[in-house]
Amino acid sequence: MSLQLKLGERYKEILFSISEVALATLIGIGISAILIKAGGYSPTSAFFYLFKGAFGNLYGLYTSLSYSTPLMLTGLAFALSVRAGLFNIGAEGQVYIAALGAIIAASLALPSYLYLLAEFAIGIGLAVMWSLFAGILKVWKGVNEVVSTIMLNWIAYWVTEYSRSNIFYDPLSPDRTIRIPITGRLPILVENTQLYSGIFISLIVVIVTYVILWKTALGYEIRAVGLSPSASKYAGIKYSLVALEAFALSGLFAGIAGVMETIGRPPTYAIVTSLTNLVNLGFNGITVSLIGRNNPIGIIPASIFIGGLMAGATSMQIFAGVPLEMVQAVQGIIVMVLALPGIIRLIKSKIRRR
Amino acid sequence: MPPEKEVAIEMVNISKVYPDGVLALDKVSLTIYKGEIHGILGENGAGKTTLMRILYGNIKPTGGKIKVFGKEVSFGSSKDAIKIGIGMVHQHPSLVPVFTALENIYLGLPSNFKEQVSLKELIERTGIKVPLEERIEDVSLGIAQKVEILKVLYRGAEILILDEPTTNMTVEEVKEFFSTLRNLKKMGKTIIFISHKLKEVLDITDNITVLRRGKVSGSLPTSQATPEELAKLMVGREVFLKLEKQGSRPGEKILRVEDLWVKRNDGSWAVKGVSFEVRYGEIFGIAGVEGNGQSELIEAITGLRRAERGKVFFKGENVTNAHPLKLYTMGLAHIPEDRQKTGLILDMSVAENSILGIHRKRDFLRPMMIFNENKIKEHVERLIQQYEIVVSKINAPARSLSGGNQQKVVVGREFSKTPDLIIASQPTRGLDVGATEYIRSLLLKMRNNGKAVLLMSSDIDEVMGLSDRVAVIYEGEFMGISETSSVSEKEIGMMMGGYKMGEIGIK
Known part of the structure; x- marks a missing residue:
């Protein structure tokens, strides 16, 4: 009954996606193996622990899922922008600024039951505002969103870092901000793991976005603008309005991710030095989106895959003795190889549209 | 009586089934004599281009035989066709815009290429005059088309396939172009002229083969053809x-x-x-x-x-x-000039395109701007039926439709606005x-x-x-x-x- 591609074709596309990811992973593993070998470590044991840490046992699986929680949202933020024809890479900065918003809420003297609400409200509000800066510049002055979001990312980084060290630092432990009060935290799902209830919020947001994109007039307009600016103009769709909607929605998604990482992930519940608990959440979302073919449903498995890679990397470091830097290099190689097909598709579609 | 005319091309029972099961050509047979201008007439999708691409070695037939100057041939690619003296000029000139006409003519020649006649002589003999030093992007499409023909002739083509060559030409350009073709004919070249324009085919050709839905529906000398007769052969019914x-x-x-x-x-x-x-x-x-x-x-x-x-x-x-x-x-309703860029969103489905511009109409929406897919389905199916749009399924991307059917989607949608x-x-x-x-x-x-x-x-x-x-x-x-x-x-x-x-x- 759906008006889009028939299910059979969907399956074909999904199968193709999976084989593409599998092939890319193999290539990534191959290149990484050479690197690990050259560093004097055993590639077999490294990749054994990578897999084991990611999906080899329940703890690994929970950790992977917990890492996927914010990635789903930042992936969605990028995917929605791409659907609207925007290359919006601002989720990174919006995550920082949303986390800062949560800390601001935590610093207020509020009735205990209001903290959760305040954290989300202020965090998301700031993130949407941050995203709209880029949106307004784009619509009003035609400023390229790639440039503006990169700059806004850095501004967000330093604003948040400055606030952490100078305003909201914890006097007892100045390397981080004050912590989120206990009533302001999201419940943990599985004791002694990092898996927190935020994953349900992520899943719901992803599914709602899917419905918006493919079942409503709003999503129709977003996709129309992305696929053909000239035809959407002809159809009476107001480009500026749709672009601003897309910026606002992607700010919303990144904002939820930033707030949840701060108020949901144990054990810190704060922003730490150099924002290390937030860095790259936005950028990894781009990879997730590209692997998931910029489709909300595809983003779910893609984020779990990348989450697994992150969880496994820790275990590779601990059990295979591979140094952190090399672990990061391996991670980078695999992510890059994985994102390549998506990037190529994106560039191709841009060229075809000309 | 002159002796029996020499046969340039004989195609016997050519069939082509595309991988997706579409039968594009069904046992098409065709004889083209040396030194004639032979018109291939047919509606869009009748198989004209497929047939010619087979002759040019672009695609392989599923069945049938091709003889060129009496010898049976089997082309691996268009290179083989060029070698044997067949040249094709496509509907849209495939020239490099920033290169001059001369550069384009020389572009891609094999290193061991031996010219049969010098380019200068060729221009003199054919009367195809083009500004050789001008860049292609600065000349009209008519001239670009001529450059392409020169290019093909320079490579020694004896048989020229012209695919809808006049699509982008003005009336004057067409006139001049036809005199060029007559000149080439005098030189003994064989020309295959693919078109759906009745007047032009009647004007320029010696013999006409009409295709309809992958089959030959008629083959006759131009002198015996009338526009009404040809139109009937093309569409299979009387046309007003x-x-x-x-x-x-x-x-x-x-x-x-x-x-x-x-x-x-x-x-x-x-x-x-x-x-x-x-x-x-x-x-x-x-x-x-x-x-x-x-x-x-x-x-x-x-x-x-x-x-x-x-x-x-x-x-x-x-x-x-x-x-x-x-x-x-x-x-107001507007059928825009460019259906592919403006009238349709090619990567969206036919159903989605059928509501472009009326997607916020209350009929198609439930509360919260959610689409009422039943209503949209009814709407698109009504259009498909009323305008006889050939579409495999309503959720196929508009890109997959033929040009005519794409246009029908646009026209149907605009008329549906009453x-x-x-x-x-x-x-x-x-x-x-x-x-x-x-x-x-x-x-x-x-x-x-x-x-x-x-x-x-x-x-x-x-x-x-x-x-x-x-x-x-x-x-x-x-x-x-x-x-x-x-x-x-x-x-x-x-x-x-x-x-x-x-x-x-x-x-």
Whole structure:
């Protein structure tokens, strides 16, 4: 009954996606193996622990899922922008600024039951505002969103870092901000793991976005603008309005991710030095989106895959003795190889549209 | 009696089944004699291009034999075809725009290439004169087409395949082009002329083969062919080439354009002070060679381009630079010139395209702007049925439809808006006879029902045949506006070439 591609074709596309990811992973593993070998470590044991840490046992699986929680949202933020024809890479900065918003809420003297609400409200509000800066510049002055979001990312980084060290630092432990009060935290799902209830919020947001994109007039307009600016103009769709909607929605998604990482992930519940608990959440979302073919449903498995890679990397470091830097290099190689097909598709579609 | 003519090409029982199961050619047999111009006539999708691409080695036939000059051949690629003396000129010239004509002719020659005649001699003998030092991007499509032919001839082609060569040419260019072809024929070259334009095929060819749905539906010498006969062979039924037109009963003004000035994208003036009006119950035609500002004029009226000066009134209301949505709600429908870029979103499904521009109509929505998919399905299925759109399924991407069917989606959607004024730009361009006739009859029906039509077309026959009044645009200005009945095709042609109506003695 759906008006889009028939299910059979969907399956074909999904199968193709999976084989593409599998092939890319193999290539990534191959290149990484050479690197690990050259560093004097055993590639077999490294990749054994990578897999084991990611999906080899329940703890690994929970950790992977917990890492996927914010990635789903930042992936969605990028995917929605791409659907609207925007290359919006601002989720990174919006995550920082949303986390800062949560800390601001935590610093207020509020009735205990209001903290959760305040954290989300202020965090998301700031993130949407941050995203709209880029949106307004784009619509009003035609400023390229790639440039503006990169700059806004850095501004967000330093604003948040400055606030952490100078305003909201914890006097007892100045390397981080004050912590989120206990009533302001999201419940943990599985004791002694990092898996927190935020994953349900992520899943719901992803599914709602899917419905918006493919079942409503709003999503129709977003996709129309992305696929053909000239035809959407002809159809009476107001480009500026749709672009601003897309910026606002992607700010919303990144904002939820930033707030949840701060108020949901144990054990810190704060922003730490150099924002290390937030860095790259936005950028990894781009990879997730590209692997998931910029489709909300595809983003779910893609984020779990990348989450697994992150969880496994820790275990590779601990059990295979591979140094952190090399672990990061391996991670980078695999992510890059994985994102390549998506990037190529994106560039191709841009060229075809000309 | 001269001896039996030499056979250049013999194709026997050629079949082609595409991997997706489509039977494109069904046992097509065809004989082409040396030194003739052979027309291959057929509607879009009849298999003309597939057949020629098989002859040119682009694609492999599923079955059948090909003989060239008596020898059976089997081509691995078009390189083999070129070697044996077959050259193909595609509908859109495949030349490098930033290279000069000369560079393009030499481009890609094999290192061991030995010329049979020098290029200079070739130009002299064929009479194909092109500015060799000009870049392709600076010359007209007609000239680019000639460069391509020279390129093919220089490589020693004895048999020339021309795929819809006149699509982008003006009337004058076509005339000149045909004299070139006659020249080539005199030199003994064999020419295959693929087209769906009856007049041209009747004008230039010696023999005609008509294809319909992958089969040969007729093969006859041109001297024995009549347009009515050919049209019948093409579409399989009698076609009314002249539409029945009742006298018009024009009413009130519905659209009034006053001294409109519009710029091109590059900032130059495309439309320089155009004024006219369209009344209920009439078809107002705008004729002109493409690129003379008519596209920009239509865009400015329909809210897609800024009008720098002047005014547009629709139903008495000033709608200069109004948003397209406002115009649509006031009763305007617009069949845009470029269906692929403007009229449709090719990567969206047929169903989604069927509601483009009316996607916010209450009929299609449930609360919260959620689509009512049942209603949309009903709507698209109604269009498919009414306009005989050939589509595998309503959720197939519009990209997968043939050009004619894409246009039918646009036309059907626009007519479904039940507009009071429809603005149709090149509504039948690239369509086959059947679809063209149908769309023209729809426009006439609109007018007969007392609605208004603004028709922009570079096809003189179309404008003359449909319009009650006609204006000719040249370099952004109207050369004249006249009742269609009081002006001849020749006079319209002169105005298209830049003569003002007063200069050629029409009042």
